[in-house]
Amino acid sequence: xxxxLIESGYFLADxxxxxxxxxxxxxxxxxxxxxxxxxxxxxxxxxxxxxxxRVILIDTGAGNKQLKALSYYKFSELIDLEEALLSKxxxxxMVTDVVLSHLHFDHCGYATVKDSPxxxxxxxxPNATYWVGETQWNNFIHPTPLEADAYFPENxxxxxxxxxxxxxxxxxxxxxxxxxxLYNGHTxxxxxxxxxxxxxxxxxxxxxxxxxxxxxxxxISAYDTYPVISYHEKVRMLEEAVQQKQILIYCHxxxxxxxxxxxxxNFYKVDKKIALQDGELPQCQ
Numbered sequence: 001x002x003x004x005l006i007e008s009g010y011f012l013a014d015x016x017x018x019x020x021x022x023x024x025x026x027x028x029x030x031x032x033x034x035x036x037x038x039x040x041x042x043x044x045x046x047x048x049x050x051x052x053x054r055v056i057l058i059d060t061g062a063g064n065k066q067l068k069a070l071s072y073y074k075f076s077e078l079i080d081l082e083e084a085l086l087s088k089x090x091x092x093x094m095v096t097d098v099v100l101s102h103l104h105f106d107h108c109g110y111a112t113v114k115d116s117p118x119x120x121x122x123x124x125x126p127n128a129t130y131w132v133g134e135t136q137w138n139n140f141i142h143p144t145p146l147e148a149d150a151y152f153p154e155n156x157x158x159x160x161x162x163x164x165x166x167x168x169x170x171x172x173x174x175x176x177x178x179x180x181x182l183y184n185g186h187t188x189x190x191x192x193x194x195x196x197x198x199x200x201x202x203x204x205x206x207x208x209x210x211x212x213x214x215x216x217x218x219x220i221s222a223y224d225t226y227p228v229i230s231y232h233e234k235v236r237m238l239e240e241a242v243q244q245k246q247i248l249i250y251c252h253x254x255x256x257x258x259x260x261x262x263x264x265x266n267f268y269k270v271d272k273k274i275a276l277q278d279g280e281l282p283q284c285q
Contacts, residue, residue, distance in 0.1 A: 042251075
């Protein structure tokens with residue numbers, strides 16, 4: 001298995017929103033912000049090539065279709081995801097699976113692209129099956145007031161119309177090396193991806209744990225629509241990560257891509273940060 005991280009671009013988010021009820025005096029020791037209280041976040045995607053021949057893309061970043069509507073977030077260094085994959089020897093047609101942790105704009109914007117001159121959206125990866133949590137899809141179609149502004153129909157409806165959408169209603173093995181698990185709290189039906197890498201199990205945590213600074217179980221983002229559920233789901237993920245020495249990939253942390261976790265006196269903490277080699281996880285620790 002080969003796992004490579006792709007930084008699809010950056011945006012700014014309010015620190016108070018990212019850390020919820022945690023005072024700035026506490027969170028600023030772990031994560032920097034500018035004078036306007038904005039934190040620089042990445043939109044980290046993952047390319048997985050398995051031994052059985054699957055080419056899997058996890059999340060796609062924001063893309064460029066809604067930049068005007070989302071100008072508040074001050075996107076920067078956005079990449080053309082198709083070109084980024086080509087630099088790794090992967091064409092859009094070669095992608096067999098696209099796993100979308102959830103359907104907020106910063107995770108699925110490049111799931112579709114617009115053609116010229118019609119400007120109609122189409123799936124960016126025409127041969128791929130797109131995997132989405134079933135309850136997340138239902139939430140996308142009928143969003144709560146707290147999430148409605150985070151969903152854009154053109155990001156996923158063309159995928160459904162193409163027949164390429166596969167909804168996940170229970171924990172599912174994508175293949176022998178990759179499994180999808182459902183986590184609620186941040187949003188219903190979020191998918192976390194578990195990968196059996198030579199270094200051990202690697203977990204794309206999504207917004208269950210978006211930052212290394214968010215590892216503490218009580219540090220829940222204000223963006224989480226069901227914070228108490230988020231707490232319990234985070235503990236579930238962290239406890240297994242500690243016991244099995246798993247590596248967590250943080251989808252939004254601009255400074256720490258991945259780490260292992262330790263537990264000291266019932267508190268979860270970052271243990272070892274994993275050094276990448278040209279964006280790729282090493283074959284052994």
